[in-house]
Amino acid sequence: DTAVSQTPKYLVTQMGNDKSIKCEQNLGHDTMYWYKQDSKKFLKIMFSYNNKELIINETVPNRFSPKSPDKAHLNLHINSLELGDSAVYFCAIGTSGGLRETQYFGPGTRLLVL
């Protein structure tokens, strides 16, 4: 089974709409992340979240908000979508402590805002 899954894989929507991307993990890792990869393949951290704290990259607009219904899920909500939001969004999981510091990435959600 895939450790990290995301839905949908592709999302095409109009400007101004509100959309959500779902992320689910089955490894029981305590920290989940959202990254944005732009058309030039630059990857940038958006959020990291565990049951203790949410760390937000200060450059992320407040139209983006992560929501975690339980430890296995971290969904990304985007309000009032803009053209510049078009990108690939990756969910990742990792551990917040110990020596195991690698991250496992989901397959990505390709968002296109028209």
Place this chain on the structure above:
Amino acid sequence: SQQGEEDPQALSIQEGENATMNCSYKTSINNLQWYRQNSGRGLVHLILIRSNEREKHSGRLRVTLDTSKKSSSLLITASRAADTASYFCATVKGSARQLTFGSGTQLTVLP
């Protein structure tokens, strides 16, 4: 801005040759990691080197780290067509374990 810069941006080699990619970063780090991204896929972790290590091997991969120069290199020996992918370095700093990625190197291995 990106923490790290990678060079070259693109590299094309013949199967069997070695591929070397370099990464530079700007701040102190806990560790540095290399990831591979196949076209249209997510990132896959390859290898991690800690700030107190200088060299690490994993199969056909060799990673070096020079903290005085704030740079790392990834060497892939005896490359295969299946190694064709984008390769990213990523640094980890602090307790949040957030990865800060370099700009990536697109490697093409020609059969």
